[in-house]
Amino acid sequence: MAALKAHEVARFLTRPDVDEGIFLAYGPDAGLVRETAQRLIRKLSGDDPEQASIVTLDGSEVDADPSILAVEAKTISLFGGKRIVRVRGAGKSLVMTLTELRDDMQGASIVLEAGNLPPRDALRALVEAAKNGRALPCYPDSDEALAALIRDTFNQQGIRVDADVVGTLREILGNDREITRRELEKLCLYAAASKELSREDVLLLCADNGMLVIDAILDATGGGHAERLELALNRALSSAVDPQRLLRMCMIHFDNLRRWRTEVDAGKAPRAVLDGQRPKPHFSRIGALEQQLRLWSDNALATASARILQTTADTRRRPGLAEPALRRTLLAICMMAAAR
Known part of the structure; x- marks a missing residue:
């Protein structure tokens, strides 16, 4: 009987304290749930994984025929290897079958994958209460865990990275483990020959270039x-970004500057204002935004916002003139900043 804490899962996967039973990987990070199940199956397969009998079922299959899980768990492998049944999208429909199986696994292991389950969920409760049951919570990576994963991945491949690569990736990737793994694999392949990786490489390969x-x-x-x-x-x-989208983004940008400027006028330092934002602006832009907060007054920002708003209205009425109107407006605002 065990309900592991999220931080204990990695250690458990390295050295499980049981080699058969019912295992439940669950949580909001679907990519991490899948990765946890895969790592556990590799560990349970033993010293000769090719001899293991691994059957994968979808939750919908088991919903349609609940007996299929018991049949697969009790079917003896022809080659004598470990018997492992993996169920993706597991739900409450498995509870009755698992209740019958949990006390007599006959050498089999069942690895379940599920979404975010509350403590009182019947499936989670059953696994946590079973003698040979282990529930493995999979929650999004913390900044520290993500940074460690990035460093470990590059170290294992012998890739030397610039000092700001880990921070850049942490900002770009977010907390989905599957996306993180996919992007890291792409970067490792890119740097396989040179064994070096720069921030520019990361931005080129992983960032949303349209947003950049x-x-x-x-x-x-x-x-x-x-x-x-x-x-x-x-x-x-030239990349077909809609001028109206650019105007909307400029409107948001100058509205943000005006809101932040209010805090500066109240006596707060520009850097402190930016550091206090949630979500915080990307660290690569902090210097530029700090400079803008020092350049613009509230009245000037209001004038710039009004001009963008007027151009937005004009281009909606005459979309054929959107590009020249956009260029003219942004250049005029740019000149306002240059003159300050």
């Missing part, structure tokens, strides 16, 4: 950098 170019437009406009603005606009428009 929009950020470049916003910061060039707000920072008064006309040449950067023209280059970023050309990149965005």
